[in-house]
Amino acid sequence: MNYTTEVAINRSREHVVRLLEDSDNFKHWQRGLQSLRPLTGEPGEEGFQRELEYQMGKRHLVMVETMITKTLPETFCVTYDAKGVHNIQKNYFKEAGEDGCRWICENEFQFSSFPMRLMGWLMPGMFKKQTRTYMIDFKNFAEQGTSVSEK
Numbered sequence: 001m002n003y004t005t006e007v008a009i010n011r012s013r014e015h016v017v018r019l020l021e022d023s024d025n026f027k028h029w030q031r032g033l034q035s036l037r038p039l040t041g042e043p044g045e046e047g048f049q050r051e052l053e054y055q056m057g058k059r060h061l062v063m064v065e066t067m068i069t070k071t072l073p074e075t076f077c078v079t080y081d082a083k084g085v086h087n088i089q090k091n092y093f094k095e096a097g098e099d100g101c102r103w104i105c106e107n108e109f110q111f112s113s114f115p116m117r118l119m120g121w122l123m124p125g126m127f128k129k130q131t132r133t134y135m136i137d138f139k140n141f142a143e144q145g146t147s148v149s150e151k
Contacts, residue, residue: 001109001120003128006102007135011142013093013101017073019142023050028147029138032056039064046070052080084113103138107131 009016019025021044026033032054041048046067054061063082070076073093080087092104109127111117120127140146 001111001124001127002107003124003131004104004106005128005131005135006104007132007139008096009101009103009139009142010099011101012099013073013095016101016103016142017093020138021072025141027149029141030054030134031137031148032061041067044070084111084116086110086112103135105131105135 023036023043026036034053034055035051036053037051039049039051043050044067046069048067050065052063052065054063061082063080066079066081068077068079068088075090075092077088077090080089086109088108088110090106092102092106094102094104096102107127109120111120137146137148141148
């Protein structure tokens with residue numbers, strides 16, 4: 001399953017990238033984030049891995065994020081691996097006017113278990129909605145300082 005999501009952010013590309021790179025900010029725009037733990041490599045560098053743990057309602061999710069490529073402020077590519085799913089995410093940041101940025105996020109999901117394949121086939125909108133929610137939450141955090149951890 002492949003899809004692209006885009007959001008316009010009324011902040012400079014440099015500001016957007018600086019906020020995204022700081023893992024202390026994740027709690028402000030990643031709903032359900034419980035913890036993140038470095039596994040291998042240097043934070044923010046290619047090859048760096050960390051474990052992310054989420055609680056989404058009754059669903060508990062643990063995934064490993066791996067930094068594949070990083071050419072900021074233009075782009076970075078990461079993978080996310082969880083039980084039954086491998087996600088390749090390519091993020092692009094385009095300048096938009098004097099103080100604006102477009103964040104373009106391309107996702108490719110590969111499912112290795114029957115339940116996840118079925119979920120991807122029956123409910124692709126759920127994956128797209130989750131990506132869009134995180135991106136809008138980040139936009140609100142970047143533009144207005146609104147944090148999902150305060151809700």
